[in-house]
Amino acid sequence: MLNVAIIGAGAISSAHIEGYLQFPKRCKIVAVADSFEGKAQAKIDKHQLDAKAITSYQELLQEDIDVVSVCTPPYTHAPITVDFLQAGKHVIVEKPMASSLQECDAMNAAALANNKVLSVIAQNRFKTPMMKLHSILQEELIGKIVHAQVDSFWWRGHCYYDLWWRGTWEKEGGGCTLNHAVHHIDALLWMMGKPSEVQAFMGNVSHDNAEVEDISIAMLRYPSGALAGITSSVVHHGEEQQLIFQGSKARVSAPWRVTASHSQPHGFPENNPELEELIQSRYDTLPDVTYESHVGQIDNVLTAIETGTGVLIDGDSGRSTLELIVGIYKSASTGEKVTFPISPEDPFYTREGIQQHAIHFYEKKVSVDQFQDRPITMGSEFK
Numbered sequence: 423m424l425n426v427a428i429i430g431a432g433a434i435s436s437a438h439i440e441g442y443l444q445f446p447k448r449c450k451i452v453a454v455a456d457s458f459e460g461k462a463q464a465k466i467d468k469h470q471l472d473a474k475a476i477t478s479y480q481e482l483l484q485e486d487i488d489v490v491s492v493c494t495p496p497y498t499h500a501p502i503t504v505d506f507l508q509a510g511k512h513v514i515v516e517k518p519m520a521s522s523l524q525e526c527d528a529m530n531a532a533a534l535a536n537n538k539v540l541s542v543i544a545q546n547r548f549k550t551p552m553m554k555l556h557s558i559l560q561e562e563l564i565g566k567i568v569h570a571q572v573d574s575f576w577w578r579g580h581c582y583y584d585l586w587w588r589g590t591w592e593k594e595g596g597g598c599t600l601n602h603a604v605h606h607i608d609a610l611l612w613m614m615g616k617p618s619e620v621q622a623f624m625g626n627v628s629h630d631n632a633e634v635e636d637i638s639i640a641m642l643r644y645p646s647g648a649l650a651g652i653t654s655s656v657v658h659h660g661e662e663q664q665l666i667f668q669g670s671k672a673r674v675s676a677p678w679r680v681t682a683s684h685s686q687p688h689g690f691p692e693n694n695p696e697l698e699e700l701i702q703s704r705y706d707t708l709p710d711v712t713y714e715s716h717v718g719q720i721d722n723v724l725t726a727i728e729t730g731t732g733v734l735i736d737g738d739s740g741r742s743t744l745e746l747i748v749g750i751y752k753s754a755s756t757g758e759k760v761t762f763p764i765s766p767e768d769p770f771y772t773r774e775g776i777q778q779h780a781i782h783f784y785e786k787k788v789s790v791d792q793f794q795d796r797p798i799t800m801g802s803e804f805k
Protein backbone atom coordinates (compact mmCIF):
# COMPACT_ATOMS: atom_id res chain seq x y z
CA MET A 423 0.00 0.00 0.00
CA LEU A 424 1.51 3.29 -1.11
CA ASN A 425 1.00 6.44 0.97
CA VAL A 426 0.13 9.51 -1.10
CA ALA A 427 0.34 13.26 -0.44
CA ILE A 428 -1.34 15.96 -2.53
CA ILE A 429 0.44 19.33 -2.64
CA GLY A 430 -1.84 22.18 -3.74
CA ALA A 431 -5.57 21.82 -3.07
CA GLY A 432 -6.90 23.94 -5.93
CA ALA A 433 -8.85 23.17 -9.09
CA ILE A 434 -6.78 20.31 -10.57
CA SER A 435 -6.15 18.49 -7.29
CA SER A 436 -9.58 16.84 -7.46
CA ALA A 437 -8.55 15.00 -10.66
CA HIS A 438 -5.57 13.54 -8.75
CA ILE A 439 -7.60 12.71 -5.64
CA GLU A 440 -10.33 11.01 -7.68
CA GLY A 441 -7.63 9.14 -9.59
CA TYR A 442 -5.98 7.70 -6.47
CA LEU A 443 -9.41 6.86 -5.02
CA GLN A 444 -9.97 4.48 -7.97
CA PHE A 445 -7.24 2.21 -6.53
CA PRO A 446 -8.04 1.78 -2.81
CA LYS A 447 -6.10 -1.51 -2.56
CA ARG A 448 -2.94 0.06 -3.96
CA CYS A 449 -2.72 3.50 -2.34
CA LYS A 450 -4.10 5.80 0.34
CA ILE A 451 -4.09 9.60 0.45
CA VAL A 452 -2.66 10.45 3.88
CA ALA A 453 -2.01 14.20 3.58
CA VAL A 454 -3.12 17.28 1.65
CA ALA A 455 -1.05 20.48 1.77
CA ASP A 456 -2.01 23.97 0.67
CA SER A 457 -0.30 27.19 1.69
CA PHE A 458 -3.69 28.96 1.67
CA GLU A 459 -5.20 28.38 5.12
CA GLY A 460 -8.30 26.17 5.07
CA LYS A 461 -8.04 24.95 1.45
CA ALA A 462 -6.47 21.57 2.26
CA GLN A 463 -9.14 20.79 4.87
CA ALA A 464 -11.92 21.87 2.48
CA LYS A 465 -10.59 19.42 -0.14
CA ILE A 466 -10.35 16.64 2.46
CA ASP A 467 -13.97 17.29 3.48
CA LYS A 468 -15.15 17.45 -0.13
CA HIS A 469 -13.68 14.04 -0.98
CA GLN A 470 -14.25 12.57 2.52
CA LEU A 471 -10.60 11.62 2.92
CA ASP A 472 -9.01 10.17 6.04
CA ALA A 473 -6.01 12.50 5.67
CA LYS A 474 -4.34 15.35 7.53
CA ALA A 475 -4.36 18.95 6.31
CA ILE A 476 -1.24 21.11 6.49
CA THR A 477 -0.11 24.47 5.13
CA SER A 478 3.63 23.82 4.73
CA TYR A 479 4.57 20.88 2.48
CA GLN A 480 8.05 20.76 4.09
CA GLU A 481 6.43 19.06 7.11
CA LEU A 482 5.87 16.01 4.90
CA LEU A 483 9.45 15.53 3.71
CA GLN A 484 10.39 13.27 6.64
CA GLU A 485 7.05 11.43 6.80
CA ASP A 486 6.14 7.95 5.61
CA ILE A 487 4.95 8.98 2.16
CA ASP A 488 5.72 7.13 -1.07
CA VAL A 489 4.10 9.23 -3.81
CA VAL A 490 3.46 12.95 -4.08
CA SER A 491 1.20 14.77 -6.55
CA VAL A 492 2.39 18.34 -7.14
CA CYS A 493 -0.72 20.38 -8.06
CA THR A 494 0.60 23.89 -7.41
CA PRO A 495 1.27 26.80 -9.85
CA PRO A 496 4.07 26.31 -12.42
CA TYR A 497 6.74 28.46 -10.71
CA THR A 498 6.65 26.13 -7.66
CA HIS A 499 6.90 22.83 -9.57
CA ALA A 500 10.70 22.57 -9.61
CA PRO A 501 11.50 23.41 -5.97
CA ILE A 502 8.69 21.23 -4.57
CA THR A 503 9.48 18.31 -6.89
CA VAL A 504 13.22 18.43 -6.15
CA ASP A 505 12.57 18.58 -2.39
CA PHE A 506 10.38 15.46 -2.47
CA LEU A 507 12.66 13.50 -4.82
CA GLN A 508 15.61 14.26 -2.55
CA ALA A 509 13.53 13.08 0.41
CA GLY A 510 13.11 9.74 -1.42
CA LYS A 511 9.51 10.13 -2.65
CA HIS A 512 8.15 9.42 -6.14
CA VAL A 513 6.60 12.47 -7.79
CA ILE A 514 3.77 13.14 -10.25
CA VAL A 515 3.97 16.80 -11.23
CA GLU A 516 1.25 18.70 -13.03
CA LYS A 517 1.90 20.25 -16.40
CA PRO A 518 3.87 22.24 -17.36
CA MET A 519 6.85 20.37 -15.89
CA ALA A 520 8.38 23.77 -15.01
CA SER A 521 8.84 27.09 -16.73
CA SER A 522 12.51 26.69 -17.70
CA LEU A 523 14.85 24.03 -19.02
CA GLN A 524 17.24 24.72 -16.15
CA GLU A 525 14.53 23.67 -13.68
CA CYS A 526 13.64 20.57 -15.75
CA ASP A 527 17.29 19.54 -15.69
CA ALA A 528 17.41 19.92 -11.89
CA MET A 529 14.23 17.83 -11.53
CA ASN A 530 15.52 15.06 -13.80
CA ALA A 531 18.88 15.03 -12.02
CA ALA A 532 17.11 14.68 -8.64
CA ALA A 533 14.99 11.76 -9.93
CA LEU A 534 18.06 10.00 -11.29
CA ALA A 535 20.23 10.59 -8.21
CA ASN A 536 17.54 9.26 -5.87
CA ASN A 537 16.31 6.49 -8.19
CA LYS A 538 12.72 7.70 -7.95
CA VAL A 539 9.90 7.92 -10.48
CA LEU A 540 9.16 11.36 -11.91
CA SER A 541 6.11 11.63 -14.16
CA VAL A 542 4.76 14.82 -15.77
CA ILE A 543 1.01 15.02 -16.31
CA ALA A 544 -0.10 14.72 -19.95
CA GLN A 545 -3.44 13.03 -19.41
CA ASN A 546 -4.53 13.27 -23.04
CA ARG A 547 -2.27 10.36 -23.91
CA PHE A 548 -4.56 8.20 -21.78
CA LYS A 549 -7.54 8.80 -24.04
CA THR A 550 -8.63 6.10 -26.45
CA PRO A 551 -8.54 8.21 -29.66
CA MET A 552 -5.02 9.47 -28.81
CA MET A 553 -3.66 6.04 -27.86
CA LYS A 554 -5.09 4.47 -31.04
CA LEU A 555 -3.83 7.31 -33.27
CA HIS A 556 -0.36 6.88 -31.78
CA SER A 557 -0.44 3.15 -32.61
CA ILE A 558 -1.59 3.79 -36.19
CA LEU A 559 1.28 6.26 -36.70
CA GLN A 560 3.80 3.84 -35.15
CA GLU A 561 2.70 1.19 -37.66
CA GLU A 562 3.47 3.65 -40.49
CA LEU A 563 0.24 2.75 -42.29
CA ILE A 564 -0.10 6.30 -43.64
CA GLY A 565 3.41 6.31 -45.15
CA LYS A 566 5.99 8.96 -44.37
CA ILE A 567 4.52 11.87 -42.34
CA VAL A 568 4.82 15.06 -44.42
CA HIS A 569 2.77 17.55 -42.39
CA ALA A 570 1.08 17.91 -39.01
CA GLN A 571 -1.54 20.46 -38.04
CA VAL A 572 -2.04 21.07 -34.34
CA ASP A 573 -5.00 23.23 -33.34
CA SER A 574 -4.73 23.87 -29.62
CA PHE A 575 -7.84 26.02 -29.55
CA TRP A 576 -9.20 27.02 -26.15
CA TRP A 577 -11.29 29.93 -24.88
CA ARG A 578 -10.82 31.72 -21.56
CA GLY A 579 -12.54 34.90 -20.37
CA HIS A 580 -10.70 38.09 -19.42
CA CYS A 581 -11.00 37.42 -15.66
CA TYR A 582 -9.21 34.05 -16.07
CA TYR A 583 -5.94 35.97 -15.78
CA ASP A 584 -7.07 37.76 -12.59
CA LEU A 585 -6.07 34.70 -10.49
CA TRP A 586 -2.96 35.71 -8.53
CA TRP A 587 -0.45 33.41 -10.24
CA ARG A 588 -1.78 33.58 -13.80
CA GLY A 589 -0.76 36.03 -16.48
CA THR A 590 2.84 36.72 -15.40
CA TRP A 591 6.10 35.36 -16.82
CA GLU A 592 7.36 34.98 -13.25
CA LYS A 593 4.59 32.79 -11.82
CA GLU A 594 2.61 31.25 -14.68
CA GLY A 595 5.79 31.08 -16.75
CA GLY A 596 4.01 31.82 -20.03
CA GLY A 597 0.55 31.97 -21.54
CA CYS A 598 -1.53 29.59 -23.64
CA THR A 599 1.49 28.03 -25.41
CA LEU A 600 2.91 26.83 -22.08
CA ASN A 601 -0.22 26.18 -20.09
CA HIS A 602 -2.81 25.04 -22.64
CA ALA A 603 -1.02 23.88 -25.81
CA VAL A 604 1.40 21.93 -23.60
CA HIS A 605 -1.09 19.04 -23.89
CA HIS A 606 -1.12 19.00 -27.69
CA ILE A 607 2.61 19.70 -27.98
CA ASP A 608 3.26 16.66 -25.78
CA ALA A 609 1.04 14.61 -28.10
CA LEU A 610 2.74 15.95 -31.24
CA LEU A 611 6.21 15.07 -29.94
CA TRP A 612 5.01 11.63 -28.82
CA MET A 613 3.59 10.92 -32.25
CA MET A 614 6.08 12.63 -34.57
CA GLY A 615 9.29 13.17 -32.60
CA LYS A 616 11.33 16.31 -32.18
CA PRO A 617 11.59 19.07 -34.82
CA SER A 618 14.92 20.60 -35.72
CA GLU A 619 13.79 24.23 -35.90
CA VAL A 620 10.91 26.62 -35.24
CA GLN A 621 9.79 30.06 -36.36
CA ALA A 622 6.93 31.65 -34.42
CA PHE A 623 4.74 34.67 -33.74
CA MET A 624 2.77 35.42 -30.61
CA GLY A 625 0.33 38.10 -29.50
CA ASN A 626 -2.12 39.10 -26.82
CA VAL A 627 -5.34 40.02 -28.56
CA SER A 628 -8.03 39.76 -25.85
CA HIS A 629 -6.52 39.70 -22.32
CA ASP A 630 -5.08 43.09 -21.36
CA ASN A 631 -4.65 41.93 -17.76
CA ALA A 632 -1.80 39.57 -18.70
CA GLU A 633 1.90 39.96 -19.48
CA VAL A 634 1.78 36.69 -21.42
CA GLU A 635 0.47 35.68 -24.84
CA ASP A 636 -3.09 34.53 -25.52
CA ILE A 637 -2.25 33.31 -29.02
CA SER A 638 0.82 31.96 -30.82
CA ILE A 639 1.45 30.44 -34.22
CA ALA A 640 4.53 28.28 -34.73
CA MET A 641 5.97 26.66 -37.84
CA LEU A 642 8.22 23.64 -37.30
CA ARG A 643 10.64 21.88 -39.61
CA TYR A 644 11.60 18.25 -39.00
CA PRO A 645 14.90 16.55 -39.85
CA SER A 646 12.95 14.46 -42.41
CA GLY A 647 11.89 17.64 -44.22
CA ALA A 648 8.31 17.42 -42.89
CA LEU A 649 6.66 20.62 -41.69
CA ALA A 650 4.18 21.19 -38.87
CA GLY A 651 2.09 24.08 -37.62
CA ILE A 652 0.91 24.66 -34.05
CA THR A 653 -1.69 27.28 -33.17
CA SER A 654 -1.97 27.84 -29.42
CA SER A 655 -4.87 30.00 -28.33
CA VAL A 656 -7.30 30.92 -25.56
CA VAL A 657 -9.37 33.11 -27.89
CA HIS A 658 -11.09 30.39 -29.96
CA HIS A 659 -14.82 30.00 -29.30
CA GLY A 660 -15.87 26.35 -29.37
CA GLU A 661 -12.39 25.00 -28.51
CA GLU A 662 -12.18 22.79 -31.60
CA GLN A 663 -8.95 20.99 -30.73
CA GLN A 664 -7.36 18.57 -33.15
CA LEU A 665 -4.15 16.99 -34.40
CA ILE A 666 -4.05 16.08 -38.09
CA PHE A 667 -1.23 14.06 -39.65
CA GLN A 668 -0.76 13.99 -43.40
CA GLY A 669 1.21 10.99 -44.60
CA SER A 670 2.40 10.24 -48.11
CA LYS A 671 -0.44 7.71 -48.41
CA ALA A 672 -3.23 8.88 -46.05
CA ARG A 673 -4.45 11.42 -43.53
CA VAL A 674 -5.38 10.49 -39.95
CA SER A 675 -6.34 12.61 -36.96
CA ALA A 676 -7.64 13.01 -33.43
CA PRO A 677 -10.66 13.28 -33.39
CA TRP A 678 -10.39 10.17 -35.55
CA ARG A 679 -10.89 10.38 -39.28
CA VAL A 680 -9.04 8.64 -42.07
CA THR A 681 -8.85 9.76 -45.70
CA ALA A 682 -6.58 8.31 -48.37
CA SER A 683 -5.92 9.48 -51.90
CA HIS A 684 -3.90 8.11 -54.75
CA SER A 685 -2.99 9.69 -57.98
CA GLN A 686 -4.80 9.52 -61.26
CA PRO A 687 -2.54 9.40 -64.36
CA HIS A 688 -2.66 13.22 -64.63
CA GLY A 689 -1.79 13.81 -60.95
CA PHE A 690 -5.25 14.71 -59.66
CA PRO A 691 -6.51 12.84 -56.58
CA GLU A 692 -8.70 9.79 -56.49
CA ASN A 693 -10.07 8.26 -53.31
CA ASN A 694 -8.29 5.10 -52.07
CA PRO A 695 -11.06 3.14 -50.26
CA GLU A 696 -8.92 -0.01 -49.90
CA LEU A 697 -6.30 1.79 -47.83
CA GLU A 698 -8.95 3.69 -45.86
CA GLU A 699 -10.64 0.37 -45.00
CA LEU A 700 -7.33 -1.23 -44.04
CA ILE A 701 -6.43 1.64 -41.68
CA GLN A 702 -9.97 1.83 -40.29
CA SER A 703 -10.11 -1.91 -39.58
CA ARG A 704 -6.72 -1.73 -37.84
CA TYR A 705 -8.00 1.23 -35.77
CA ASP A 706 -11.15 -0.72 -34.84
CA THR A 707 -9.16 -3.72 -33.57
CA LEU A 708 -6.98 -1.61 -31.24
CA PRO A 709 -8.14 -1.80 -27.61
CA ASP A 710 -9.73 1.08 -25.70
CA VAL A 711 -7.70 2.40 -22.77
CA THR A 712 -8.77 0.86 -19.46
CA TYR A 713 -8.44 4.02 -17.37
CA GLU A 714 -8.92 7.44 -18.97
CA SER A 715 -7.06 10.73 -18.36
CA HIS A 716 -5.56 11.40 -14.90
CA VAL A 717 -6.78 7.98 -13.66
CA GLY A 718 -4.83 6.34 -16.49
CA GLN A 719 -1.65 8.24 -15.74
CA ILE A 720 -1.92 7.55 -12.00
CA ASP A 721 -2.42 3.83 -12.76
CA ASN A 722 0.65 3.97 -15.01
CA VAL A 723 2.78 5.54 -12.25
CA LEU A 724 1.53 3.17 -9.52
CA THR A 725 2.33 0.22 -11.79
CA ALA A 726 5.82 1.59 -12.45
CA ILE A 727 6.47 1.89 -8.70
CA GLU A 728 5.01 -1.55 -7.96
CA THR A 729 6.85 -3.39 -10.73
CA GLY A 730 9.97 -1.29 -11.32
CA THR A 731 9.03 -0.57 -14.94
CA GLY A 732 9.18 2.84 -16.65
CA VAL A 733 6.38 5.39 -16.89
CA LEU A 734 4.81 6.49 -20.19
CA ILE A 735 5.46 10.19 -19.51
CA ASP A 736 8.75 10.77 -17.71
CA GLY A 737 10.85 13.84 -16.99
CA ASP A 738 12.68 13.63 -20.33
CA SER A 739 9.35 13.77 -22.08
CA GLY A 740 8.24 16.78 -20.01
CA ARG A 741 11.55 18.49 -20.77
CA SER A 742 11.23 17.91 -24.54
CA THR A 743 7.79 19.51 -24.49
CA LEU A 744 9.16 22.50 -22.60
CA GLU A 745 12.11 22.82 -24.98
CA LEU A 746 9.79 23.24 -27.96
CA ILE A 747 7.67 25.77 -26.03
CA VAL A 748 10.77 27.74 -25.02
CA GLY A 749 11.83 27.66 -28.69
CA ILE A 750 8.46 29.18 -29.65
CA TYR A 751 8.87 31.91 -27.00
CA LYS A 752 12.41 32.68 -28.11
CA SER A 753 11.52 32.85 -31.79
CA ALA A 754 8.38 34.95 -31.20
CA SER A 755 10.25 37.32 -28.86
CA THR A 756 13.41 37.79 -30.95
CA GLY A 757 11.95 37.43 -34.43
CA GLU A 758 14.61 34.82 -35.17
CA LYS A 759 14.38 31.21 -36.26
CA VAL A 760 15.38 28.90 -33.38
CA THR A 761 17.27 25.65 -33.91
CA PHE A 762 17.26 22.82 -31.38
CA PRO A 763 18.66 21.88 -28.94
CA ILE A 764 18.57 25.00 -26.74
CA SER A 765 21.89 25.08 -24.89
CA PRO A 766 22.45 25.95 -21.21
CA GLU A 767 24.27 29.09 -22.42
CA ASP A 768 21.14 30.35 -24.19
CA PRO A 769 19.44 33.33 -22.47
CA PHE A 770 16.12 31.43 -22.69
CA TYR A 771 17.51 28.41 -20.72
CA THR A 772 16.73 29.99 -17.32
CA ARG A 773 13.59 31.45 -15.74
CA GLU A 774 15.36 34.77 -15.25
CA GLY A 775 16.45 34.81 -18.91
CA ILE A 776 12.91 34.14 -20.15
CA GLN A 777 11.46 36.79 -17.83
CA GLN A 778 14.02 39.28 -19.11
CA HIS A 779 13.78 38.54 -22.84
CA ALA A 780 10.20 37.38 -23.55
CA ILE A 781 7.68 39.94 -24.86
CA HIS A 782 5.63 41.44 -22.01
CA PHE A 783 2.26 42.38 -23.46
CA TYR A 784 0.31 44.08 -20.64
CA GLU A 785 0.70 44.77 -16.97
CA LYS A 786 -1.29 42.50 -14.64
CA LYS A 787 -3.44 45.02 -12.78
CA VAL A 788 -5.95 42.80 -10.97
CA SER A 789 -5.09 39.89 -8.67
CA VAL A 790 -7.60 37.70 -6.82
CA ASP A 791 -6.60 35.09 -4.21
CA GLN A 792 -8.99 32.44 -5.43
CA PHE A 793 -12.10 31.86 -7.48
CA GLN A 794 -15.17 30.12 -6.17
CA ASP A 795 -14.61 26.31 -6.24
CA ARG A 796 -16.32 25.46 -9.55
CA PRO A 797 -15.60 22.53 -11.87
CA ILE A 798 -13.02 23.23 -14.59
CA THR A 799 -12.94 21.92 -18.14
CA MET A 800 -9.83 20.18 -19.44
CA GLY A 801 -10.17 20.26 -23.21
CA SER A 802 -11.32 17.90 -25.92
CA GLU A 803 -12.07 14.20 -25.49
CA PHE A 804 -11.15 13.84 -29.21
CA LYS A 805 -14.33 11.87 -29.90
Ligand SMILES: NC(=O)c1ccc[n+]([C@@H]2O[C@H](COP(=O)([O-])OP(=O)(O)OC[C@H]3O[C@@H](n4cnc5c(N)ncnc54)[C@H](O)[C@@H]3O)[C@@H](O)[C@H]2O)c1
Binds near residue numbers: 496516543
Ligand atom coordinates in the same frame (compact mmCIF):
# COMPACT_ATOMS: atom_id res chain seq x y z
N1 LIG B 1 -3.76 18.65 -16.47
C1 LIG B 1 -4.68 19.58 -16.66
O1 LIG B 1 -5.56 19.47 -17.52
C2 LIG B 1 -4.66 20.81 -15.80
C3 LIG B 1 -5.81 21.61 -15.68
C4 LIG B 1 -5.74 22.74 -14.83
C5 LIG B 1 -4.56 23.07 -14.18
N2 LIG B 1 -3.45 22.30 -14.36
C6 LIG B 1 -2.16 22.63 -13.72
O2 LIG B 1 -2.25 22.37 -12.34
C7 LIG B 1 -1.50 23.32 -11.60
C8 LIG B 1 -2.42 24.00 -10.60
O3 LIG B 1 -3.48 24.61 -11.29
P1 LIG B 1 -4.90 24.87 -10.60
O4 LIG B 1 -5.82 25.29 -11.69
O5 LIG B 1 -5.26 23.72 -9.74
O6 LIG B 1 -4.54 26.15 -9.70
P2 LIG B 1 -5.23 26.65 -8.34
O7 LIG B 1 -4.79 28.03 -8.11
O8 LIG B 1 -6.69 26.35 -8.38
O9 LIG B 1 -4.57 25.67 -7.24
C9 LIG B 1 -3.22 25.74 -6.89
C10 LIG B 1 -3.13 25.63 -5.37
O10 LIG B 1 -1.77 25.54 -4.98
C11 LIG B 1 -1.63 26.24 -3.75
N3 LIG B 1 -0.22 26.56 -3.57
C12 LIG B 1 0.53 27.49 -4.18
N4 LIG B 1 1.80 27.43 -3.78
C13 LIG B 1 1.86 26.43 -2.86
C14 LIG B 1 2.91 25.87 -2.07
N5 LIG B 1 4.15 26.34 -2.15
N6 LIG B 1 2.62 24.86 -1.23
C15 LIG B 1 1.35 24.38 -1.14
N7 LIG B 1 0.32 24.86 -1.86
C16 LIG B 1 0.58 25.87 -2.72
C17 LIG B 1 -2.54 27.44 -3.89
O11 LIG B 1 -2.91 28.00 -2.65
C18 LIG B 1 -3.72 26.84 -4.64
O12 LIG B 1 -4.73 26.40 -3.76
C19 LIG B 1 -0.90 24.28 -12.64
O13 LIG B 1 0.40 23.87 -12.97
C20 LIG B 1 -1.81 24.11 -13.84
O14 LIG B 1 -1.17 24.38 -15.06
C21 LIG B 1 -3.51 21.17 -15.12
